[in-house]
Amino acid sequence: VPKTKSAPFDILSSISEMALGLNELSPSKIQKYSCFKLFKPFITEPPKPEMFGPSKIILQPLSSAIFTVWSVELASNKVNFVYSDTTNNSVFVSTDHGLDQFYLNNTGQIVKVRSFLDENSSNRFSSNFVWSVVKTSENTFYVGTLGGGLNKLEINKNSYKITPVYVNGEKVMQDVESMLADKNGNLWLAGNSLVKYHINTNQFTYYDVNDGLQGNSFKIGAAYQSKDGKLFFGGINGINYFHSDSIKSITN
Numbered sequence: 092v093p094k095t096k097s098a099p100f101d102i103l104s105s106i107s108e109m110a111l112g113l114n115e116l117s118p119s120k121i122q123k124y125s126c127f128k129l130f131k132p133f134i135t136e137p138p139k140p141e142m143f144g145p146s147k148i149i150l151q152p153l154s155s156a157i158f159t160v161w162s163v164e165l166a167s168n169k170v171n172f173v174y175s176d177t178t179n180n181s182v183f184v185s186t187d188h189g190l191d192q193f194y195l196n197n198t199g200q201i202v203k204v205r206s207f208l209d210e211n212s213s214n215r216f217s218s219n220f221v222w223s224v225v226k227t228s229e230n231t232f233y234v235g236t237l238g239g240g241l242n243k244l245e246i247n248k249n250s251y252k253i254t255p256v257y258v259n260g261e262k263v264m265q266d267v268e269s270m271l272a273d274k275n276g277n278l279w280l281a282g283n284s285l286v287k288y289h290i291n292t293n294q295f296t297y298y299d300v301n302d303g304l305q306g307n308s309f310k311i312g313a314a315y316q317s318k319d320g321k322l323f324f325g326g327i328n329g330i331n332y333f334h335s336d337s338i339k340s341i342t343n
Contacts, residue, residue: 166191166208172312174224183232185221190234192246207244207251216242217255217262222311223270225278227290233278235267241280241288256288263288263295269314271322273335281309281324285331287338296340305329 166189174183182193189208196202209215218239225233232244233256240262243254256263266282273279278288284307285298299307306328313325323332 164204166206171220171222172224174226176226178226178229183224185224185234187220189219190216190221190224205251207253214251214253216253223267223314225270225272227272227276227278233270233272235264235270235280237266237268240264241267241270241278256293258293258295268309268311269324271314271316271324273322274320275335277335279322279324279335281314281326283308285309285324287335298338303331305331 165184165186167186169187170184171187172183172185174185175181176183180195180197182195184191184193189206192205192207193201194203194205207216208219210219216234216236216239218236220237220239221234222237223235225235227233230246232246234242234244234253236242239255241256241264243256245252245254264280264282264284264286267280268282270281271279276290278290280286280288285304287296287298289295298304305326309324309326315323317323319334321332321334323330
């Protein structure tokens with residue numbers, strides 16, 4: 092965050108110096124607002140508790156350099172991933188203890204909070220350590236976890252359903268460290284290998300170093316999709332990138 096003499100940026104600079112990191116959503120517009128930023132928890136106590144705290148959502152309007160800060164209750168102060176659902180004016184925040192969804196009004200204020208964490212219910216994620224969130228249809232999301240693999244999340248107005256994804260009784264991947272959807276509606280999961288999950292047929296294809304990957308281990312959150320649909324995944328030995336249509340299976 093640049094340091095300037097203007098008060099808003101001084102505040103952000105102070106926060107960022109004490110924070111573990113910064114997650115920033117893509118600049119996709121939610122109504123008039125272009126970007127949501129959420130800070131990870133503070134390493135030390137903030138100097139002014141009445142102004143700062145471990146759970147803050149910072150909102151920047153497209154036409155202004157002034158940031159608005161709202162205090163929110165998160166499932167945990169350890170934030171892993173932030174996903175902006177521009178269709179429903181909401182923001183998903185995944186943590187090491189569940190997933191929260193914040194609904195916004197036309198001015199960007201939080202009007203409703205939904206938490207997908209009920210440890211006493213069978214309708215829950217296969218692991219509370221939530222990471223990636225990908226939307227595949229109007230009301231359907233896929234949520235990757237560490238330790239619990241992939242989950243399907245179906246959201247209705249007043250209810251939701253969580254279904255762990257199994258193929259022939261097996262998890263698609265134990266630790267989903269990053270995830271992207273290609274233009275054909277398939278999911279690509281990265282962790283201790285690269286996996287293509289065919290949603291329509293509930294099948295998956297594994298790829299490893301023998302298929303030309305930089306290695307069998309990919310890094311948490313190191314994934315990106317370009318405007319032309321090219322997928323990028325970062326690992327311990329570099330980056331793999333490709334168009335999903337260019338990957339052809341060979342049957343022996």
